[in-house]
Structures are given as C-alpha cells and as structure tokens.
Amino acid sequence: MKIQQGFSLVQVWRYVGLASLLLLVTWQWTIQIDSSLGISALASGWVLFGVLAFLALFSIRKRLPFMPLAPSAIWFMLHTVGGFLALFLFWLHTDAMGSKGFYGQVLTILFYITSISGVIGLFMEKVIPRQLTCSGVEIIYERIPGEIAAIREEVESLILKCTEEVGTSTLAEHYLETLNWYFQKPRFFLNNVFGGHLSQHWVRQQCMILERFLSEKEREFLDKVYSLAEKKRKIDFHYALQTLLKTWLLVHIPMAAAVTAMVIWHLILIMVFFV
C-alpha cells in the first residue's frame, strides 16, 4: 500500500476549476444585471458573502473534530481555494477600485490584511516545515524554554567542573561576560527567521577569542560548551520558525472575525437602507 499524502495535481486543479467556474458564472451574472440596468453589486455581494461565510466555517469545523464533517485536509484545501476566490469576488464587487466612504475603506483594509496574512501564512506553511525538518532536531514548541534551561544548566555545570578541575576561572569569566547571554533564552530571532547563520558565527567567534587563553584541558570543556551551543542554536531556529507558524494566525483570525462582523453589518445596512 502506498501512502498518498495531500492532493494530486488533478485534485488541486479540480478545486481551482470549480472556483473559477463560480467566479465566471458570477461575473456573467453581474454583466447581465448591468446590461438590464440592475444593481450588479447586490449579486456579487451575495456570492461574496456566501464564500466568506464558508471560509469562516473552517474555524467552526476545527472545533468539532469528533463530527463526521469530512477530513480537515479537504476543508483546508477548500479554504485556500475559497480565499483566492473571495479576493477575485471582492474585486468584482468593488470594481477593483476599493470602497468609498470610511466604513467601506476600513472594511477594504481589513479584508486585504486578512487576505495577505492568509497568503503569507499559506506560503510559510508550505516552506517552513521542511526547513524545520532539515535542522535535524524536533522539539515541541511548549518544551523549548525547558529545553534551553536544561542546556544552560548543563553548560553551567561544565563551567563549574572546569573551574574545580583546572583551578582557573578564564572560561567561567568569559562565560559570564558573553556566552551567558546566549544561553538565557532564544536569541537571534530575526536572523533565524531569514535563515541566517549569525548565531553560529557569534558563538564560534566567542569561542575563538577565548581559545588561545585556555589550556588543553580547558579546551576540552570549551568544545563541550560549543557543542551544547550548537544544540541550542537548532532549538533557537525551531523557536523562531515555530513562532512564525503560530503567530500569523493571531493576525489572520482576528482580522477575519472583524471582516465577518463588518460584512454582516454592511449587509444589514444595505438591506435596510438600500434595497
């Protein structure tokens, strides 16, 4: 039995095709309404509202894992395709010019923030997991502080042992002056996000500066500290990228909720004062 994960190209195009068809039908409908001097924005607005409501349902589906509501993977695919469809429908609805008036402009901005955060999130979800795998370690996000504390403890006991066994405090002093900062918490966040090697370079630099002042025995301890720093670097990398994977939703979901609320109010206003 072969494990097929995800969707095949045919399946993806099927979903995209369906979305395109819906867009084309709506477009034709608005053209027809326009030619008969009707208000086409009403038609595109209703379709857009329907698509937005469907997008919001994904969040509800996540809260009902025990209901037989189709696998989450299908929902995610529909949510993704639906998100792009909503963007095109929004342009159709607003004639790609954006809304007039303060309320409309706020709604437009929120809609764009939601859409852009969604696209960025999608991009990150497709790129970051592989980068995390390539780091060679795997760690649960919530365990990162504990893991760093354990490494710090190990480093400090190594430093103490070095001081006791060798009788000099060179390594300990240098640790307190420089490396201690590194082992306190995740560092070089932005550099890790962009895949830089600053962290590795910094630690290597600190060790190199010290190396010529150490005896053979002390160097053995320094090597051990360096390998622990290397381990921490990988954890920092996980921290940075896993933080990204978790925090983009903190923008996307509240914005989507705000858009939904404003759209409903917008709909009420249209129905009460316009139609």
Add this chain to the structure above:
Amino acid sequence: MAITTQERPQRWDQPFGLFMTDQDVDRLLTFPEISAIEESKFPAHCSLKGILKNDARVVKYSAGDIVIREGDYGNSAFLVLDGSLKVVLFPGLPGEMLGRRTIRKKTLWQAFKQLWTQRKTPEVRDVKSQGQHSLVRATEALGSSQVFLQDVPAILDKNKTASLGKGALFGELAALGRTPRTSTIFAETDAELLEIRWQGLREFRKYDQGWRRLIDQRYRANALNAHLRATSIFSHLDDKDLQEVADATLFETYGKFDWHLTYNKLQTKEKTLGIKDEPIIAQQGDYSDGILLVRTGFARVSIDRGNGQQTLTYLGTGDFYGADEIFRAWQGDSNVSLRVTITALGYAEMLRVPSKIVEKHLFAYWSSGREGFRKGALQSSVESRRMQDYIDRTLTDGALLEWAVEERFVNGTQAMLINMDRCVRCDDCVRACSAAHDGNPRFIRHGKTFENWMVANACMHCADPVCMIGCPTGAIHRSMSGGMVIINDDTCIGCETCANSCPYSNIRMVSIRDDVGNFITDPQNQKPILKATKCDLCADQISGPACVFACPHDAMRRVDFRETELDENTTGF
C-alpha cells in the same frame, strides 16, 4: 576512586511467586504430574526444585473466578492441583462478562453533544458508577485482583462447557507461542492451581521428555495443521499429506520471550551491534535444509553489505522463506545457498519443514504443473522475486524500512506516522484527540524521527502486544472487532503493568478526578487512583481516529509498516 560493586544479578532474583516456600515445593513434588519429572535430567543451575520455587506459584481461586480469558495474552500455564474448572466452549462469554469494554459508536447526536458536555478538567470519572458494577475482586496475594463471573449457573446453562479436573494442564500453548488464549476458563469450585511462567515451562519442555511430548503433541493436535493450512504453499495439500508434513515439522524458538524488557537497553547500543546480538535462524550462504515458517514473533531478513548487515525486510507470523532455494536445488541447480540471513527480532517461534518432506509433498506436484498446485509454485516464485527486489534495492531505498525494523516499529499495525515536511506543528491533532478523550490527549506529538518521518508516541496496536501480558484483570485487551488494543476503564486497577511493559512508552497512567475536578484518592492510603490510558483509535467516535481526521495538512497516517510504501505527493497540497 572508589569502585562500586554489586552481586551479579541472577535469573531467580525475582521469583514468580513471592510466597513460595520449600514446604510448598516439597508438597508439589507429591503431585503425580510433577513427581513423574526426572529430577536428575535438570542441570544444577536450573534444578527442578529451583524452577518450582522460582518460576511457579500456587494460586487459589474462588468459585466463579476467571482463570484465563479468551483473547488474552499470558505468559504462564496452569496445572490443576485441586478443585474443578470449566472451559467455556460455545458460544462463549460476552465481553462485558470478561471485564471487557463494549465499543459502541456514538450516534450523530451523541457526537455533537460532546461540544457542551465536555468537562473543563481532564480525566473526570463518575465516582458513583465506578466500582458499583465492578467485576474485580481482590485476592489473597498482595495488590492482586481477579475478575469473577457473577452468575455461574446461567453461564453453564447458556454455554457448552467442558470440565477440567485435578492434573489438567492448560494455557501452555498460548504462553509458549505468544498467541491469544483460545477459550475462557473459570473456577467451578474453589480451586488450587500451579501457575508456571513461560521460563519454567520452557525448561520443563527442554529437560523432561514427558512434558515435551505433551506440549508438542498438543501443539501438533491443536494448532499446527491450521497454521500449515493457512500458509499459501501448503494450502492445496489434502488432509493426509498435510498431516505428514505436520508430523515432520520441527519447532524452534529464538530470542528472548520478554524482549521488551531489554528493548530500551538495546536502543542505547550502536545499531550494528543490535543485529549481531540477534540469534541466527538461517545464515546467508548456508545450504537450506527446509522451509522456515514464522509461527509467532518477527524475524529480520538481512544480507552482508560492507562491514555490516543491511536489513531488507522482516518476516511476521504466517510468512515463510526458503522454498525457492530448495526448489532450485531439487531441480538440479548447483550452488543454491541461502541468499539472506534470518535472525530473530526480539523473539520468534519458527517451524522448519524439512527439505525431504517438502520435496515429496510439494515439488513433485509443482513440477507437474497440475492445476491447483501451480498456485503454490507461483506463490513461491513471487516471494522469491520480491526477495530479489529487496536485495537489489539501494541502501537509500531500504533505509526507512531498515529504521522501522531497528526501532521495532514493524510490531505496530496502526503506527502514527507523521510527515514532518507537511506538519506545521499546529497541534490540531492533539487538540482533536483531547476533545475526543476526556480532555486529555492519548498521544504525544513527539517521537523517533527518520528523515522527514516521525513515529509519534501513540499506541501502535501491536501485532505482538506485550503490554497485554500480565494484566491481572484483562482490562487491556484486543478488541474482537477491528483488533485494536483497548483498555476497559472500569476493570483497570491502575497497577501500571501494561505501562511498564510497553517498550515504546505509549501507555500513560493518569490520576482520575471527580465531577468537581478533585483527584479521586484511595481512602486507605490517600494516594490518587490511577488509570492506564492510551490511544484507542477513537473506537467510539463516528469520525474514526480524530487525529488523522483533524490534520489540515494531511501529514498524518496510521500505518502498518509491512503494507506501507511511503510516497509523498509532489504538489505540496
């Protein structure tokens, strides 16, 4: 520097029965089944008296107590010393009566209701119902419990039963063969039994002809023919020929029965050393002297490569190897030797059907090309071709399977495999599991990784479920429908035997709480009441395993490595 010393641990440091005395042993020697054993045949380091004292124990059962349950795994056999027992033959006792959990799928409404009926605190149990209908009763042995039957006369009325009296031996095939018990046996009257753990039983079989004959005869009579019949190459033989094959078949055991106890130690060893420690069943380059069939357990198939051994695949219960080599030799090919080495992966029981009998009963028919027999020949050549494909694989192609064999994940039938290249670490799977199980997830999204694959810490519903060995109440059992390993919360006494036995650390003990969220404690010692919990594949949920269902990136699968080829989709979606 001070050197720490310790007496070298000995085999009988941990006796089976804590309260066995020399007087008990002397008394046992007066029973005819034991006195018939030739004491002089046993070596000094493994004396008969030593076995009786350390590998056996006298257990008393009250009328109605269940001694063994159908479907349970056990590592001991029983000899009736006194009293009378009943074997339930047909139609068998319902699961609830045996202390098992009946799985009922939730209705759509019940599933939906979980949305607001879920408690805020995890692992809440209904204190009033707990223990009210308990089937568990404490026994004389400290900390031990038995499940008992409540209405014995009704059971006798409704079921066809057989009696077992003084001197009857039972449970030995399941204990030695690591197979589930085939029937339920309960005490009809108060009874005294000698329970012998498998190590003792193995020695009895090894050093005493009478016991060996008895055990082998029973296996031949009860299970061997069925096993051969179920093996494709023998399935076309008529009863007479099959019997002749069965009579000539040899039994062999390799490895340690309790391999799970040393598994974690093995993990710290260099991987190549692990293979070298495994007992060899058949060696690459040797002449094949028969077809090897796996009766129970697993066997690693490997070839020499460089300075090490490359694992090609593994054989499980029902698999066979060696037919093609003997067939080619029989056809006149010279230099037909075994292409691979077969070693016991933990523990394996093998059947060896000697070449001569195979030539007589299979090859003559195969070469005749008669309809019906062709299938057997075809099956053999398919297996052979498959093996050649494995041999031709590159190191990279076979690396994942090699890893799965090394880590013993091949034991799992429902291993939780996560593609870390797709997983966004959102923990939707964990939340879904928690939502479906009393607010506490039944797995940890963490585990051993190979390349981009992770086998998470979730129950794998093993083919060889060592966790089930030794459960005193049978609370952990294999479901008759679906074969998953599940725990009956009502009969779990929190003894931790299963959690300690699981080599993969996939069973977790949890402290249970009452309605208001306080821990439920034992009034005698104020310690919290523990229950064993593990993945049950969401057996009662209509959506199936919630974890897989909830993964938005389709990164997770429950897999049986034997049937799995990993093939990642390239679209990225």
